[in-house]
Structures are given as C-alpha cells and as structure tokens.
Amino acid sequence: MSIVAVKLVRKPKHTYIKEKKVGEGTYAVVYLGKQEGTKRDIAIKEIKTSAFKDGLDMSAIREMKFLQELKHVNIIELVDVFSTSDNLNLVLEFLPADLEMLIKDKAVIFTPADVKSWLLMTLRGVHHCHRNSILHRDLKPNNLLLAPDGQLKIADFGLARSPNAPLDELTSNVVTRWYRAPELLLGTRYYTGAVDIWSVGIIFAELMLRTPYLPGPSDAEQLDVTFRALGTATEDTWPGVSSLPGYNSLKIYPPPSRNELRNRFLAATEKALDLLIWLTTMDPSKRFDSSEALLSDYFTEMPRPTECSHLPKKSGQVDEALKRKREDEAQEEAKKKELQTAKRRKA
Amino acid sequence: MSADFWNSTQRSQWQFTRESLAQARKNVLAIEKKMGERGEISQVNIPYHTYMRIFLHQLILKLGRRIAVRQIAIATAEVYTTRFLTQASIKETNPYLLVTTCLYLACKIEECSQHIRTIVNEARNLWPEYVPHDATKVAEFEFYLIQELNSYMVLHHPYRSLLQINDVFKELAGIRNSDPHPEDASLVLSPNELQNCWSIINDSYITDLHILYPPHIISVASVFMTIVLQQSSPNQNSSDPANFSLGLDSTDGSLYFSSHSRTLHSAIPEVNPFTGRVEASTVLSEPSARITMFTRWLGATNVDLEEVIDAIQEMIVLYSMWEHYDESQIKRSLSVMLLGR
Known part of the structure; x- marks a missing residue:
C-alpha cells in the first residue's frame, strides 16, 4: 500500500538565528535569537513534532490561532511561523521581563502613575481581545510581559477561547487560582469576558499591595478567601448566585466597608478604589466591562500614567531573571498539559 | 473566531x-x-x-x-x-x-x-x-x-451573516422574534427559505468562493438565489422542469436547480435587480413585490454587487455541472494512484 504524504518546506519570510536555549517545556523548547537582516531580537518557541503522536497540543493550537489574528501593541506579537523538517517554530517578539518579576523585586519602587500605566496597558490589551470576542482565561502578572521599551504585552493564549454562541458551555476550570473570578469558583458553565476583568481587578490590587491580593492556599479554599475579603455573594447582591453548582454551605462574610478598603489600599485615591470595586464586583453582569473600565475617571485624574519608556525596570541581571521565568513557564506548561490530558480523558 | x-x-x-x-x-x-x-x-x-x-x-x-x-x-x-x-x-x-x-x-x-x-x-x-x-x-x-x-x-463563515441578514429583515418588518409571516410581503425568510440558503452555503464550499470573497457576499448570494429565483417561478413545484426552481435532492442532501441557466436568464430581467426601480403604476403580483423589496434593500446596502453576481454565477454553474456528476471515474483513478490498482 502506498500512502502518499506531502513533504513541502515553505520558506519563512525571514531567516532566524537561534542563539541560546532558555527553557524547555513539555511541548516546546524556547530559544532567544535574532531575525537575520533586521537584527531584531526574537524568541523562538520550537514545537517538537515527535512529541505529538496524538496531534498538536491544544494550547499550541490556540496560541497560533489567536495570536495570528490579534495584532495590538499590548498583545505579544507572533512575528512568524515556520517549520523545519521535524518541528514547527513560533517566532515571538522578545520580551525580557514580566510584571510578576517586577512586583516581587522589592528594590523597585512603583509610583501610582506607574501602576496606572500598567493597568491601562493591560486593559487595552484585554479590550482588544474582548472586542474580537476572545476570552484570555489566564490573566495574571506572570502572563503580562514587558518589552524593552516598557510596553506591556498580554501573553500565553494557551487557554484562550472564543465562545461560539452565548450559550456555549465552557469549562470553569480556567484561570490560575488566585485570579479566578467567583462565578468560576462557583462552577458556572456560562461565563463571559467578565472573568478576565476580575483577574485584571485582582492584578490591580496586587500592583498596589505588592503582594498577591487573594492567595487562596487551595482550590477549595479560594472561594472562602475571596468572600472573606470582599463579602459573600448573596441573592441580593447577585441574583441567581444561589443556583450555581458550588453555592452551598458557605460562610457569610459581610462586604468590606469603604473605610476598610481605604485602609487596605492606603495609597489608592477614591477614584482608584471606585475602579477596583467595579472590577471586582461579585455579580459578573454588574462588573465593569473593558470599555467601562477604560473610561473610568481613574484614568483621567492626576497623575497621568507614566510614559512606558519611563516605567521601572527589573533591577537584577536580565539573563538570570529570564532563566527563572522560562523555568516557571515550563512548569506551568506541564501543569496545563496535565489539565488538557485530564480533560481529554474525561471527554 | x-x-x-x-x-x-x-x-x-x-x-x-x-x-x-x-x-x-x-x-x-x-x-x-x-x-x-x-x-x-x-x-x-x-x-x-x-x-x-x-x-x-x-x-x-x-x-x-x-x-x-x-x-x-x-x-x-x-x-x-x-x-x-x-x-x-x-x-x-x-x-x-x-x-x-x-x-x-x-x-x-x-x-x-x-x-x-x-x-x-x-x-x-x-x-x-x-x-x-x-x-x-x-x-x-x-x-x-x-x-x-x-x-x-x-x-469567518457565511452562516452567521445569513442570520444577521435575516435579523435585519425582521427589524425591517417591525417584528422581533415573533412568528414571521412571509406572506405579508416581508423579506423575513421562512424556515424553508432559511434552510434553502443554508444548503446553498453548504454547497458553496465546493467552489472557490470562500477564498475569493468575504462571507457576507456568499450569504447575500444565497438569499438572492432563494428569494428571487425561487419566487420567480409562479408555481413552486420543484419537479416542474419548465420553471427554474430549487429543491432538496433526497439522495445526497444537496440542493439542486432543476433547470438550465437559460431559464434563469428569462427569470431575472423582469426584476431588473440592481436598480430596484419599478414603475409605480405597474401592478405587481405579490412575489415580485417581495423581489422588488429585496432588490431595493440590496441596492441600498454597500454590498459589492459584482461580487454577489459572480458568486451566484459560480453556484449556478456548480449546480448545472452537479447534474452530471459521477464519482466512479474519480474513485477509479484515486485507487490507481494510491493503491496501484
């Protein structure tokens, strides 16, 4: 029996030089390199064909699918895709740092204007995703990368999804725990971009606090941590909440008073608090959407957001940091892969 | 998406x-x-x-x-x-x-x-x-x-634009989500017509239309074919060979046109589709009133009519060729190529 297969090698738009291996995940090896000719710094995610006896991993597919469509200054750019004889290469723009590194780097001081600038760039990126009806579903400081010129870029679209219809059932098992919206924690199967907005709100709080806002120690306890900080959702504040699958035997915490919030976020202006409250509103239908958030008074009051070229940068050695980040990514990917396989098995 | x-x-x-x-x-x-x-x-x-x-x-x-x-x-x-x-x-x-x-x-x-x-x-x-x-x-x-x-x-597929177009028709008719009554000279597509459009779109994937034109062009073409070509036959019996009509082929589920393009040409000119001008004094039968409505609507949109016409032609050519389709030759040559026998 002769089964004819194709062997075609398409020439990439440019040639690329892999200079240095910086990390290895379950399905990909990441290299830093340069685009020949332009000398542009790039990162290459090399996807091993041989690793996919069962077809290409969904997160790799989603990354390609969405990044090819989404071109925006606050979303990581997929520069090119090319293949060699036995692997597929995603050429991404080079982004040496991420927001998590900066938040943890206590040698770096954040001014309120810096926080505003990062939040604004995040919301612009999220807005672009949402107006293209794409949910990111994994926003967290670690996925907000920083370009050498200070621009913030949303990265990692491995969990992203565009709902086909408003009534499409989706898995609630998305978003890294600490940034997971209450409707997801309660196990809803129908959700919207509001889940991303919640994550943005928690990131906003983290930028002001310099420490994670709702660090639940386990999936089971995350809901309790969330309600303890922001008040237990009830039928009064969120009609319909009691019919969600996870809504049972909950401790009832009162919502924090304005003063309590003021004490929690000492540096925040009243307008900053307003925005934070709207971003972390329990009821997803009342929560701000990306347009409302972008139009909030917080962004028009003084101080102006810092010019991105003036934003603080990581203090330590870049290479070290990069290495750590890639290791984290590799771990993340391993986790995600597990999740995918589990899901596939379930399906 | x-x-x-x-x-x-x-x-x-x-x-x-x-x-x-x-x-x-x-x-x-x-x-x-x-x-x-x-x-x-x-x-x-x-x-x-x-x-x-x-x-x-x-x-x-x-x-x-x-x-x-x-x-x-x-x-x-x-x-x-x-x-x-x-x-x-x-x-x-x-x-x-x-x-x-x-x-x-x-x-x-x-x-x-x-x-x-x-x-x-x-x-x-x-x-x-x-x-x-x-x-x-x-x-x-x-x-x-x-x-x-x-x-x-x-x-991006034409299915969604088809539903959007029908939503516009519903709005024009001043009805939302309530029972459409196509006989009230409204453009709202009946379930049957919607199904016709849907089938035309399904079949359009055989052609190059999806790598040539935006999806809404193909939806508009399907609506045009359904409203204009179907309604221009006074009696909607699809088995009547004298009329240009649409029907569902029970054998392979595909849509077919039972007549030749010659008949199509005689069906369209009375409509003068792309000016949409009809003399006020002209007494119109109900179907042509609907066609007029449709062509007026189409004329008022910014839809590229050349592309729509091209899409319609492509589909008509496809349907007329389909009548003589025979897969045995293809199967034989693929068997020779892949299996050597």
Whole structure:
C-alpha cells in the first residue's frame, strides 16, 4: 500500500538565528535569537513534532490561532511561523521581563502613575481581545510581559477561547487560582469576558499591595478567601448566585466597608478604589466591562500614567531573571498539559 | 473566531483575486509537472476540477456526519482543503488522509475537538484501504497542513451573516422574534427559505468562493438565489422542469436547480435587480413585490454587487455541472494512484 504524504518546506519570510536555549517545556523548547537582516531580537518557541503522536497540543493550537489574528501593541506579537523538517517554530517578539518579576523585586519602587500605566496597558490589551470576542482565561502578572521599551504585552493564549454562541458551555476550570473570578469558583458553565476583568481587578490590587491580593492556599479554599475579603455573594447582591453548582454551605462574610478598603489600599485615591470595586464586583453582569473600565475617571485624574519608556525596570541581571521565568513557564506548561490530558480523558 | 472579518487573516492573508488564484494554481501545476518528470508522483491523471471537488466535499460530509460534528467544523475543514490545494497538488497527497486531517484540525479550531483516534477510526471505517491505522500519520499531516495554511486558521463563515441578514429583515418588518409571516410581503425568510440558503452555503464550499470573497457576499448570494429565483417561478413545484426552481435532492442532501441557466436568464430581467426601480403604476403580483423589496434593500446596502453576481454565477454553474456528476471515474483513478490498482 502506498500512502502518499506531502513533504513541502515553505520558506519563512525571514531567516532566524537561534542563539541560546532558555527553557524547555513539555511541548516546546524556547530559544532567544535574532531575525537575520533586521537584527531584531526574537524568541523562538520550537514545537517538537515527535512529541505529538496524538496531534498538536491544544494550547499550541490556540496560541497560533489567536495570536495570528490579534495584532495590538499590548498583545505579544507572533512575528512568524515556520517549520523545519521535524518541528514547527513560533517566532515571538522578545520580551525580557514580566510584571510578576517586577512586583516581587522589592528594590523597585512603583509610583501610582506607574501602576496606572500598567493597568491601562493591560486593559487595552484585554479590550482588544474582548472586542474580537476572545476570552484570555489566564490573566495574571506572570502572563503580562514587558518589552524593552516598557510596553506591556498580554501573553500565553494557551487557554484562550472564543465562545461560539452565548450559550456555549465552557469549562470553569480556567484561570490560575488566585485570579479566578467567583462565578468560576462557583462552577458556572456560562461565563463571559467578565472573568478576565476580575483577574485584571485582582492584578490591580496586587500592583498596589505588592503582594498577591487573594492567595487562596487551595482550590477549595479560594472561594472562602475571596468572600472573606470582599463579602459573600448573596441573592441580593447577585441574583441567581444561589443556583450555581458550588453555592452551598458557605460562610457569610459581610462586604468590606469603604473605610476598610481605604485602609487596605492606603495609597489608592477614591477614584482608584471606585475602579477596583467595579472590577471586582461579585455579580459578573454588574462588573465593569473593558470599555467601562477604560473610561473610568481613574484614568483621567492626576497623575497621568507614566510614559512606558519611563516605567521601572527589573533591577537584577536580565539573563538570570529570564532563566527563572522560562523555568516557571515550563512548569506551568506541564501543569496545563496535565489539565488538557485530564480533560481529554474525561471527554 | 475573531469577531471582525475585515481585520482578519482570512481577508489579509487568504483572500485571492481571480487572477492571483489562477496564478497559484498554475504554480501548483508546474510543480506537479516537474515532480511527474522526476517520477516523484504518480503518472495517473488526477485533475482538480469541479467533480473532484464535489467528491472531496462529500468525503468531508461523510466523515463529519459519522463523528457528528457541528456544521461549522465541516465548513472550516472544507476551506482548509481548498486552501491546501492552492499550495500543493492533489497528486502529492492522499486525499482521504487530507480530508481526515482537515476535519481533525477544524474540530480543534472550532472547539469541538475529537480525539485523533476517534477520527482515524471513523475514517478507517469509511475508507479502510486508504487511511492508515497509524494515527501518527494524521498527526504528521496536521503539521504539513498548518504549514501550508501559514498557520492562519481562524475562519469567518457565511452562516452567521445569513442570520444577521435575516435579523435585519425582521427589524425591517417591525417584528422581533415573533412568528414571521412571509406572506405579508416581508423579506423575513421562512424556515424553508432559511434552510434553502443554508444548503446553498453548504454547497458553496465546493467552489472557490470562500477564498475569493468575504462571507457576507456568499450569504447575500444565497438569499438572492432563494428569494428571487425561487419566487420567480409562479408555481413552486420543484419537479416542474419548465420553471427554474430549487429543491432538496433526497439522495445526497444537496440542493439542486432543476433547470438550465437559460431559464434563469428569462427569470431575472423582469426584476431588473440592481436598480430596484419599478414603475409605480405597474401592478405587481405579490412575489415580485417581495423581489422588488429585496432588490431595493440590496441596492441600498454597500454590498459589492459584482461580487454577489459572480458568486451566484459560480453556484449556478456548480449546480448545472452537479447534474452530471459521477464519482466512479474519480474513485477509479484515486485507487490507481494510491493503491496501484
């Protein structure tokens, strides 16, 4: 029996030089390199064909699918895709740092204007995703990368999804725990971009606090941590909440008073608090959407957001940091892969 | 899917003009010839013509129905097949493996992913001699496919614009979500008409329309064909050969036109579709009033009418060729190419 297969090698738009291996995940090896000719710094995610006896991993597919469509200054750019004889290469723009590194780097001081600038760039990126009806579903400081010129870029679209219809059932098992919206924690199967907005709100709080806002120690306890900080959702504040699958035997915490919030976020202006409250509103239908958030008074009051070229940068050695980040990514990917396989098995 | 077709890669990267498409096909044929001379591919003549495309369409439909995937995944798989074959010759591939892989990837992209084993097993049930048992063959082909698609995979389909158009019709008729009464000279499509449009769109995947025009052009063409061509037959009996009419072919589920384009020409001029001007004194029968309404509506939109006409022509040519479609020749030559017998 002769089964004819194709062997075609398409020439990439440019040639690329892999200079240095910086990390290895379950399905990909990441290299830093340069685009020949332009000398542009790039990162290459090399996807091993041989690793996919069962077809290409969904997160790799989603990354390609969405990044090819989404071109925006606050979303990581997929520069090119090319293949060699036995692997597929995603050429991404080079982004040496991420927001998590900066938040943890206590040698770096954040001014309120810096926080505003990062939040604004995040919301612009999220807005672009949402107006293209794409949910990111994994926003967290670690996925907000920083370009050498200070621009913030949303990265990692491995969990992203565009709902086909408003009534499409989706898995609630998305978003890294600490940034997971209450409707997801309660196990809803129908959700919207509001889940991303919640994550943005928690990131906003983290930028002001310099420490994670709702660090639940386990999936089971995350809901309790969330309600303890922001008040237990009830039928009064969120009609319909009691019919969600996870809504049972909950401790009832009162919502924090304005003063309590003021004490929690000492540096925040009243307008900053307003925005934070709207971003972390329990009821997803009342929560701000990306347009409302972008139009909030917080962004028009003084101080102006810092010019991105003036934003603080990581203090330590870049290479070290990069290495750590890639290791984290590799771990993340391993986790995600597990999740995918589990899901596939379930399906 | 990204919500905006105009900024999509479907438009910026994968929309051909008739000329650039002809050029791409010429290149493929040139490669095919070279490979033939070097003896790298079979000498069997496997033209990529309308019949072959009907054949591929039916392969995808068959497999899609077996694994019961959503129409949208089938549609996406069909466009992948068409795109792939603008870059590679059908003789370089195993068409059975090609459609299996296209459907496998399309399911992932349209978020109704199927395990690779499921698809391979179902494909093997249908075409045991052509689809290898080894699922890695499909996994491997997936890479080639993504490569040939240049990793642009998101597609916008006419189904959604069709529903949007009908929503506009409903708004025009001043009714929302309530029972439509098409007999009130409203443009709202009846369930039957909607089904007709839907079937025309399904069939349009056999053609190049999806790599030539934006999806709404194809929806408008389907609505035009349904409203104008169907209504211009005074008696809607699809078996009446004297009239140009639409019907569902019970044997293969495809839509067919039971008459020749000659009849079509006699049906359209009375309408003068693209001016929409009708003398006020003219007494119109109800169907032509609806056609007038439709053509007025169409004229007032910014829809590119040249493209719509071209799409309609393409579909009519397809339907008239379909009447003489015979798959036995194709099956024979594929068997010779792939199995040597």
